[in-house]
Amino acid sequence: xxxxxxxxxxxxxxxxxxxxxxxxxxxxxxxxxxxxxxxxxxxxxxxxxxxxxxxxxxxxxxxxxxxxxxxxxxxxxxxxxxxxxxxxxxxxxxxxxxxxxxxxxxxxxxxxxxxxxxxxxxxxxxxxxxxxxxxxxxxxxxxxxxxxxxxxxxxxxxxxxxxxxxxxxxxxxxxxxxxxxxxxxxxxxxxxxxxxxxxxxxxxxxxxxxxxxxxxxxxxxxxxxxxxxxxxxxxxxxxxxxxxxxxxxxxxxxxxxxxxxxxxxxxxxxxx
Amino acid sequence: xxxxxxxxxxxxxxxxxxxxxxxxxxxxxxxxxxxxxxxxxxxxxxxxxxxxxxxxxxxxxxxxxxxxxxxxxxxxxxxxxxxxxxxxxxxxxxxxxxxxxxxxxxxxxxxxxxxxxxxxxxxxxxxxxxxxxxxxxxxxxxxxxxxxxxxxxxxxxxxxxxxxxxxxxxxxxxxxxxxxxxxxxxxxxxxxxxxxxxxxxxxxxxxxxxxxxxxxxxxxxxxxxxxxxxxxxxxxxxxxxxxxxxxxxxxxxxxxxxxxxxxxxxxxxxxxxxxxxxx
Numbered sequence: 001x002x003x004x005x006x007x008x009x010x011x012x013x014x015x016x017x018x019x020x021x022x023x024x025x026x027x028x029x030x031x032x033x034x035x036x037x038x039x040x041x042x043x044x045x046x047x048x049x050x051x052x053x054x055x056x057x058x059x060x061x062x063x064x065x066x067x068x069x070x071x072x073x074x075x076x077x078x079x080x081x082x083x084x085x086x087x088x089x090x091x092x093x094x095x096x097x098x099x100x101x102x103x104x105x106x107x108x109x110x111x112x113x114x115x116x117x118x119x120x121x122x123x124x125x126x127x128x129x130x131x132x133x134x135x136x137x138x139x140x141x142x143x144x145x146x147x148x149x150x151x152x153x154x155x156x157x158x159x160x161x162x163x164x165x166x167x168x169x170x171x172x173x174x175x176x177x178x179x180x181x182x183x184x185x186x187x188x189x190x191x192x193x194x195x196x197x198x199x200x201x202x203x204x205x206x207x208x209x210x211x212x213x214x215x216x217x218x219x220x221x222x223x224x225x226x227x228x229x230x231x232x233x234x235x236x237x238x239x240x241x242x243x244x245x246x247x248x249x250x251x252x253x254x255x256x257x258x259x260x261x262x263x264x265x266x267x268x269x270x271x272x
Numbered sequence: 273x274x275x276x277x278x279x280x281x282x283x284x285x286x287x288x289x290x291x292x293x294x295x296x297x298x299x300x301x302x303x304x305x306x307x308x309x310x311x312x313x314x315x316x317x318x319x320x321x322x323x324x325x326x327x328x329x330x331x332x333x334x335x336x337x338x339x340x341x342x343x344x345x346x347x348x349x350x351x352x353x354x355x356x357x358x359x360x361x362x363x364x365x366x367x368x369x370x371x372x373x374x375x376x377x378x379x380x381x382x383x384x385x386x387x388x389x390x391x392x393x394x395x396x397x398x399x400x401x402x403x404x405x406x407x408x409x410x411x412x413x414x415x416x417x418x419x420x421x422x423x424x425x426x427x428x429x430x431x432x433x434x435x436x437x438x439x440x441x442x443x444x445x446x447x448x449x450x451x452x453x454x455x456x457x458x459x460x461x462x463x464x465x466x467x468x469x470x471x472x473x474x475x476x477x478x479x480x481x482x483x484x485x486x487x488x489x490x491x492x493x494x495x496x497x498x499x500x501x502x503x504x505x506x507x508x509x510x511x512x513x514x515x516x517x518x519x520x521x522x523x524x525x526x527x528x529x530x531x532x533x534x535x536x537x538x539x540x541x542x543x544x545x546x547x548x549x550x551x
Contacts, residue, residue, distance in 0.1 A: 069448045093449035098442045104317055105496035111442070114435040114499075115450055121435060122313070122503035149497060166449075175449070 020044045021089055021173050021205050025074035028058070028065050035061050038230050039074070043173070043205045048195070050216040051209045052240075053226035054249050059209045062226065063175050066207070067093060078172055089173045092166030094159065096177045102151035108161055109133055109146050115165060136168040137161065140194050155179060156187025160194065167198065174199075176208040188212060192219045213250060217241065225249075273413050288522050293409050297528065300411045301514040303423045304472050305484075305532075309510030310430055311465060312489030313502055318441050322373060323361070323462075325482040326380030327469045330357045332387030332478060334470070335403055340390065347418075347471060354466035357383060362462060406477025408518070408528035415475075422471055429464060437461055438499070476529040484529070487536035488513065494543035495550075509539045 026039035036058045043049050051059050065072040078089035100106060112133040113121045130146070137143040140160040145153060153161065159179065166174060176195070183191070192215050199206055210216045216223060216237065223240040225233040233243045240246055280295045288294060315324055334350030343349055357379055364375050391400050411419075440447040440454045447454050465485075473481055492505035517532030524531070 064445060067445055067448050069445050091449050093446055095443045095446050098446075100317070100442055101319075103493060105493055105498055105502040106317075106438070106442070107498040110438075110499045114438045118432075118435060120431050121438070121499050122310075123431070124500075147498075162446075165446075 019172070019205075020079055022077040022079065023066065023074070024077060026062070026065060026076075027073040028061055028070060029073075030070070034229060036065065036072075036229055041207075041224060041231065041234070043207065045203045045205050046199060047221045048199055048206045048208060048219060049222045049224060050220035050237075051207060051224050051226055052211075052213065052216060052246075052250075057226045058229060059226050060177065063093075063177055063207070063209060066173075066175060067091060090169070090171045092171035092174045094162045094166045094174070094176045096179045097182070098150060098158070098162075100150060104149070104151055106150050107146075108137070108142075108148055108150060108153075111150060111161070112136065112165060112168075116168070132168070136164045139167055139198065140164040154187070155182035156184065156191065159183060159187075159191055163191070163194070163198075167202070170202050170204070172205065174204050174206045176206065178208065178210045178212070188215060195219070213241075273416075288519070293411075294518075294522065296411050296413065296416060297408050297518055298515075299416055300408060300419060300475060301518050301532075302511070303416070303419045304475075305488075305510040305514035306507050307423060307426050307468055308472075308484050309488045309492075309507035310426070310503065311468060312485045312487075312510070313492070313499075313506050314434075314437060314441070314461065315465065315485055316489040316493060317438075320465075321482065321486045322376050322380075324465060324469065324485050326361075326376050326383070327354055327358065327466055328473065328478050328481040329380045330354055330383035330387075331470065331473045332391070332403070333357075333383045334387075335400060336387045336390035339400075347474070350473065351467060351470040353383075354470050355463055358462045358466045359459070362459065403474065404478050405527045406473065406475050406481075406529040408475040408521075411475055418471060422467065426464060426468060429460070433457055433460060476532075477527070480529055480533045483533045484510075484536065487533065487540055491536065491540040491543040494540070494547040505543075509536060513539060 021043045023039060023041040023043075026036060027034070028036040039062060041049065051062065053059050061070065064070045066076060076089070109125070109130065110121050113119075113125050113129050116129060116132070117126050119126055133146055134143050137146060137160075140163045142157065142160040142164055145157055145161055150158065150161075163176075178188075195206065195208075196219055198204060208216075208220070210220075220237055222235065223237050224231045225240055225243065225246050227245065227249065232245055233240050276299055277292070277295055280289055280298065289298070315321060330353055331350045334353035335346045337353055338346035338349030341349065361376055361379050364379075365372050388397065391397050436447070436452045437457045439450065440452055440457050444454045469481055469485075476484055488510040489502075489506045491509050492502050496502035496505055513532050513535040517535050518528055520526075520535075521528040521531040
């Protein structure tokens with residue numbers, strides 16, 4: 001049963017006056033097996049779209065297809081304010097984790113310098129790179145981490161460093177793959193707050209694969225529920241979280257709690 | 273070469289440096305050890321120790337193929353086979369059917385077995401056992417020329433591709449989002465490894481060549497805090513061990529390659545203690 005307000009396929013034209021990113025009719029096949037089909041998503045500037053869904057539903061695959069890492073059918077469109085310019089959007093990507101063991105002698109500065117310059121970092125660092133890296137790190141409150149080794153960072157610190165890296169230069173589209181584990185609740189909340197502030201100040205379009213439904217409910221503008229190889233339901237958090245399939249997937253418990261929270265919040269707002 | 277000989281006579285006026293073979297070997301060590309130090313950093317970072325080991329082993333089949341084809345200098349057949357096995361491993365790895373360890377293990381043992389089978393026909397394996405240990409003192413001026421060319425090429429490639437390679441090794445999707453062609457660099461790097469292992473195998477020996485790639489970097493890792501220190505220490509340890517190993521092997525009458533490896537192991541123990549002390 002589909003919720004009446006859920007829009008599975010978006011209208012093909014962009015009605016907004018701002019820029020937007022459109023994912024049109026994406027499909028992914030791997031070794032002959034269909035992993036994603038008919039995925040349509042429409043993201044406005046300044047919007048945070050959260051992707052939720054059960055494990056193995058294809059959330060990460062969708063991100064990788066948008067990145068161009070795995071081949072896909074359909075198209076990715078970026079339209080500027082005048083609805084023109086279908087160039088490939090520049091994409092910033094925050095991965096779940098880095099493939100490196102904790103003893104690796106790679107410092108935060110090394111990571112940034114490797115991404116920004118062609119001068120081999122084992123030879124020397126370019127003069128201005130340190131200032132630039134400090135400036136980027138300041139955006140995510142991580143400027144004190146510059147000389148630390150990546151392996152020394154806590155999960156939350158690493159995420160902020162990776163976010164700072166993805167935002168330099170400021171991309172059209174920001175893809176966030178939230179770690180399943182390794183970050184405490186407080187760190188996660190801090191991360192969401194930072195993202196929320198940055199999105200307003202840079203007018204970023206954000207796609208976030210998330211596992212924390214409470215935070216999604218609080219921070220996302222729109223939620224896309226990925227299940228059975230496609231986006232089954234898409235809309236505001238309220239719409240999606242009252243959808244029968246979503247409730248069934250994540251359990252009734254959670255959805256009840258969410259509704260109770262909402263009621264509390266409304267009640268509190270009333271009192272204020 | 274004359275220039276080099278007179279330079280050595282001037283700087284190192286010792287009795288053991290009088291011989292031309294020692295001067296050749298000295299130049300060989302100075303060319304080969306920095307490359308090992310450099311490449312080793314990335315091999316250890318990417319956990320490819322086992323892979324470099326299998327490259328060394330696959331050289332045995334390369335030699336065997338050279339023998340069948342009647343090639344005098346087996347370098348080309350070794351190189352051909354190493355590159356072939358490298359590409360085969362990467363290709364099978366992408367199919368994602370088994371863990372990388374398993375795949376490398378399968379290829380490595382197959383290569384060794386095939387090499388032994390071919391070379392041991394008519395019980396003649398002893399002829400080739402020199403390759404197992406290697407002989408640095410037999411290096412000739414024409415070998416040194418090849419080594420010099422490879423030295424320059426490796427340094428050039430390392431300058432051009434290191435940053436992109438590092439990013440790819442940390443997270444492929446992240447590298448991809450920054451427009452880096454991950455596969456290209458992966459293949460380039462592994463082929464580079466195959467080349468350097470191949471051309472130095474006759475002097476260092478099949479059995480220990482991968483230790484020479486890995487131990488300097490592993491020791492450096494114990495004390496380095498960033499990529500620059502990592503490279504500097506790794507190259508320094510490789511070069512110092514190379515020189516000390518060459519001289520000691522002369523006096524002890526031992527195989528040079530193995531002596532060098534033993535000294536790098538000493539460095540590993542030393543840096544490990546330093547690491548424990550400093551926390």
